[in-house]
Amino acid sequence: MSTLHPRLGQTAARFIQREHLLLIDGQWVAPRAGGRFEVEDPATGLLIAQVAEGQAVDIDLAVAAARRAFESGEWSRCKPADRTRLLLRLADLIEANGDELAQLEVMDNGKPLAFARRGIAGTAEMVRYMAGWATKLTGEAVPLSIPGQWHAYTVREAVGVVGQIIPWNFPLSMAIWKLAPALAAGCTVVLKPAEQTPLNALRLGELILEAGFPPGVVNIITGYGADAGAALAAHPGVDKVAFTGSTTTGKRIVQSALGNLKKVTLELGGKSPVFIFPDADLSAAIPGAANAIFFNSGQVCSAGSRLYVHRKIYERVVADIAAYGDRLQLGHGMEAGNDLGPLISKVQMERVQRYIDSGRESGATLASAPRQLSEQGYFVPPTVLADTDARMNVVQEEIFGPVLCAMPFDDDDLSAIAGLANDTEYGLFAGIWTQDIGKAHRLAARIRAGSVSVNAHMVNDPALPFGGFKQSGWGRERGREALELYTELKSVAINLGQA
Missing domain, CATH: 3.40.309.10 (Aldehyde Dehydrogenase; Chain A, domain 2)
Known part of the structure; x- marks a missing residue:
């Protein structure tokens, strides 16, 4: 496109000019309703791309794919060490494609290229950090004081299908802050990037497939918050929703989650x-x-x-x-x-x-x-x-x-x-x-x-947890605490009979 900046690299330019589809069940597919929306360069106000406009029907398909992968697909049988290896492979791919990803961030979000490059390096390190936790999500033995002999312990299990809605200010970093702990814990994901900045999420989807993640583990639906985002937050097939954005929208997310009492984490506003x-x-x-x-x-x-x-x-x-x-x-x-x-x-x-x-x-x-x-x-x-x-x-x-x-x-x-x-x-x-x-x-x-x-x-x-008090949100990003929010804690007590 003539509206692309002349210093943009050819690889990033070719990606921007490509036809952009939805990632569902390991395949790039057109939205069911066929709609598309425009993406602009905020430094010029000019159109640079069009992407697929996913809606509720596409969210349904993505959630179904994520559910299959979680319950009966390859991901359900994936060992913790295998999740670690996949995440480390993804980190290497992010690093290897760092310049392209940084340029996409500039065209999508507007930030200076030097800052975008530093962000990409931090993103790869976040993936590596979370990859290490996949093999370390342990429970503990619990001594009981009730009559009889017991063996009691706790285990951490993946919460299930997660809907993740990310903001436009740090598009790739925020996607990874959500995806990496969820995948390390064994969850499957439907990711909805901000409509203003969808390009890096789509490129990340290609890298996720290249890394070898099984179909349905990560699904990416571009679209508007009022349609795709709202449908994802309210979907009865989603076990948890994680959102970063404004406090006003976060409150709407909470209301939408009430239907099936899905777990919610929110990273919201601040006036620091x-x-x-x-x-x-x-x-x-x-x-x-x-x-x-x-x-x-x-x-x-x-x-x-x-x-x-x-x-x-x-x-x-x-x-x-x-x-x-x-x-x-x-x-x-x-x-x-x-x-x-x-x-x-x-x-x-x-x-x-x-x-x-x-x-x-x-x-x-x-x-x-x-x-x-x-x-x-x-x-x-x-x-x-x-x-x-x-x-x-x-x-x-x-x-x-x-x-x-x-x-x-x-x-x-x-x-x-x-x-x-x-x-x-x-x-x-x-x-x-x-x-x-x-x-x-x-x-x-x-x-x-x-x-x-x-x-x-x-x-x-x-390693340092991040999140807020009061109306700045619920839960934490980063650190072990973020990973544990993508798990359920189960208690098991076994009666060993009389001595």
Whole structure:
């Protein structure tokens, strides 16, 4: 297509231009209703591809295929070591095709190519980490105190057929965060990627088949959330649904799951606080806090969007973070030298701009310099709103864009400072910048959030669980905890008779 970026590699270009179908039972098939929808490059707003529009009937077929694979197919007889080998093979394929996958991520999502490449490397490592757990999902012997002689133990068994619905901000990474633990545990999957970013999920499907996963183990249905996503969440043949996205949609997922009381894990929104104390190493804290909100154009659930700086250093820190953002170069992710890409869509761009306008109308001060942007694409520059307060919508609501709300604090009471952090319906992440390790520990203990980083922002490691308190979700991604959420725990007690 002429709308593809000229620096796009031939392999990625050929894939984008291919006819895109649904993966059901190990085969690429056309949607039953025959519909298709358009995919655009958010950096230009131009059409780059069309993909199959799966609907409820296609979800039915995919769930049936997953059920067969789980209960009576090759996957049901697959040993843990065999699952490990398949996952390790998939990790190698992701790595071997990393440049193509990174370029697809740029065209689909808009992020700079260098960031996309780093994400692909992390994705392969996530698969390898989860592959190692397949042979280590053990139960334990349980000593009983009731009369008689007993042998009692627990075992972990795969939960069954899993519906997974992933977001558009990190398309490939989020797919793997869901798929890898589910497959390691022995589940089968129906995956529904975001309609804005379906391309890498489809390419991943090809790599899954190439790795040798049996038919029906992974099924991929592209389509709209209101049709395919809703049908998957409500499907009576699905034993568990895992979702990453907005809190509003997560609540709808919970309602849909009530029909058969399927298990649910949710990784939802955030309005994460970052605290910078007077003793912080500002040479690290200022770029750290800036990247916490500007990375991926702020389209990160754990983005540090609420900045609290001690009044002693407030003006300097806010000015330096605003200047840091002003220096970031916006542009197409395929072009070298660009630090930030676009937002995902025109709808999201307009939404973020409304929040910026609302903050200024409510009394916030714009600390960032005005910037002239290209008329093409969905770009919003890094924006620092200074002197905000808790009554403002920009402080309370998730914006999901490169917009930082800065506020001073001058209280040394850690309980009061934690109150600032906890003054939100969310509880996903918090950042603390201080050289006083005792203060960091004491404050971290008071913050109601699933993750806290000290002198860093959002430490990403496959072994470290990630998830939220309050309306930021249920359950955890990454770590052993994520894997166990794809299992059921069974207790077995055997009466050995009299001695």
